[in-house]
Amino acid sequence: MPSAAHVDDIDDKDLIQISNKPHALLPFLQLQSATSLSRLYQSPSSCLSIFRLLDALERQLVMNLLWLESAIAQTTLGVWVFQEKKKLYDDALDMLSKLHILHIHSAKLSLNGTFKTSLRHAITGGGTTGSFGVPAEKDEKRPPMDVEGLDAYALERWETILHFMVSSGTGQNPTRPSQGVLYLLQRSGLMSNQHGSLPQITSAGFQFLLHPPHAQLWDLLLQYLHMAEERQMDLVEVLTFFFMLSTMELGREYLTENLSQTQKAMLDDLRDYGLIWQRRPTSRRFSPTRLATTLNSSSPSLPTGASTGAGAASGSQQQQGFIVLETNYRVYAYTDNPLQTAVLNLFVSLKYRFPNLVVGSITRDSVRRALNNGISADQIISYLITHAHPQMRKFNPLLPVTVQDQIRLWELEKDRLKSQEGYLYTSFASQGDYELVRDYAKQLDVVVWENDAKRCFFGTLEGHANIKSFVERRGVGGDY
Amino acid sequence: MAGSHLSVVIDLSPSQWHLSSLHQPYPLDISAFISQLLAFLNAHIAFKHENTLAVFGAFPGKSTLLYSSADPPAETPSNDANYFPPLKLVDSTMMHRIVQNLETLTQNNGDDKAPSALVGALTKALCYINRLTLEFNAATTNATEGLEPLALPDSRILILSVSPDQTASYIPVMNSIFSAQKLKVTIDACQIYGPDTVFLQQAAHLTGGSYIYLERRDALLQYLTMAFLPPPSVRQTISVPTQDKIDFRAACFCHKNIIDVGFVCSVCLSIFCQPVPVCSTCRQVLLTKFPFKTLQRLNAARSSLPSSPSQPRNSSAPSSPQKTNGRTPSRTEAPLGPGGLPHSGSISLNNSTTNGAISSR
Structure with missing residues (x-):
């Protein structure tokens, strides 16, 4: 059951923000032409x-x-x-x-x-489009995979991808996902390949890891859509197939016969992501997993959602939330899931590990490391909130205020210096010259810093061309 | 975020539906009603992945659960590539159970005249929501921690009625309203055929719901969609019709009549159409004393006014309250001494003309 109705202010505010934000797919759809949309709406x-x-x-x-x-x-x-x-x-x-x-x-x-x-x-009901997928007749010899099996399969696939991302560059060698997944991760900018043969996670990738699973899934599918455009696949057919999967029934087998060529080609990719299950790659039947059938649930996948794909996708431990955070910056995570430990390791310095418990503390160094990786303080806080242990939910506010503030302060610390490109104008002949040029630059609103005593000021890059021509015009004019 | 829960109570009284199908100028028979209702229920299911639904049918003399998304039937409908499976499940289950129930009704014939068990169905709907609330709280571990149980977010009941008020069920209806308030459940009501019902108006008003008297029966689906589909969270943006006038009259406990002026026991607040020396509910002989002097003054003042024409069911309102009716539940004709206690009195329940005007804006 979702934890939507918690008494926590921050929690509520986050939920409002989520509900006000349109779904990630909608901006993409808005970009499509009216003709493709009306083709899409035929289903x-x-x-x-x-x-x-x-x-x-x-x-x-x-x-x-x-x-x-x-x-x-x-x-x-x-x-x-x-x-x-x-x-x-x-x-x-x-x-x-x-x-x-x-x-x-x-x-x-x-x-x-x-x-x-x-x-x-x-x-x-009615119509003859068959857009909800053609279910296969029951095969007595080979019964379809049961729901638990499908969940386990989807979970294994999804965690392989995430675990591969999180442990890249740490020297471990986790199971590599298939080539198609690797390509997608690189294309989407979540991982980059520049530092040698092994792909490295990027800052976008770190942010991705802290998203709720439902958003992660849509992030990847959106990237898949962008990639489909480049691969000259028919976008409408790709979308139609996603939507068909999302309205299918969990634990039922469907026939591939009515699918178009594009959609049949997609089966391979979607199998790698854990959205569908097939007995053999050549099988004429496929079963959608929970990842696929909950695609159209617009609700954010909260960790307690036992009935949503989120709960399944992020491990059984997570169904109740598992993180306890104390005012002394200590973090106790009741988990034995390597993925969750690895994600925590992004911003917590871990101290001890027990069979079902990981203990660590949030330190300045650990948070700065995360910030340098491109993770923001808000993302850390929202991750801690969404995965808070039920015991934590009794407190209001949910996370200790000291810790929240400190994480934010550490982020601000990083922003103490701001760099800006521009030009320094110095060695004016007279105070009059200096003031004339400076006032002109001020009118253009391009002055970043000025020092009257030293007769110099700093202008932005955009203003340089104007100031330069102004100085030249004045020089030629010979007013001084 | 949880989906919203909708419990629908439908009145399936065959005799009333027969009358409705003959009614001019907008006849509506039960098959047209059910097909439009199914479209509405499907719209609710389609609205959100997490939305849940329960349907209760009120048949003459009995009420049953017709569909519940919490425990769906074991048999799955046949394969169909053109229909969204959850919607198909709702349709086939509902049709199957309605037909089944109506058939058993015809087999035990003769019971047709019994009033439909709308209150029973409403009570079942409330129990069902209570069960969901308990499960919801168990899942969030609030119950075990001894915290205040959370109300189920966005849950509501919709009553689709075709029968007139059954005055005998006044007390159960009021009790249902109070439980609904406690569960923070909104009750919406739609009177599809027949006279306006006092009790459903009050139920909708007291729980913040919407009551509609359906005039254009051919536009049922549009009414249902615009007024009853929005979950409570959307109703903060889109308004739903509320009543301008609410009939606040109550039914007396002694004869189950809807009354304009009633007499209230000062101890237990039971309502009587006539002053009685002994309250039949709490039997407080000594405390229940109606101030007869005030009453006489009131009555004198009332007799100068013309009787209100808008209360057709008010046939047994007492014209002279002093006269003791033979049917009163009082056993003793206790002499009422002078100096009736000031804390007992008569109240006017006929608020509809004075301060019952509530507009939607």
């Missing part, structure tokens, strides 16, 4: 999944319009909205129209015809 399962990725308000607006045959005036729908929440409503309309779900035409609102038909089909 009821895609419509249903996109519908679920929308914000709650947007979903309600879509439902309000779904059963109407004709367009209605914008004001008719507007009167249902509280005046002080008008902005949310306008934002929602804006988002929907950017996705080409909603047509706003001369102050009248109507749903995209294709989207409307498909979503109606999704809700009432």
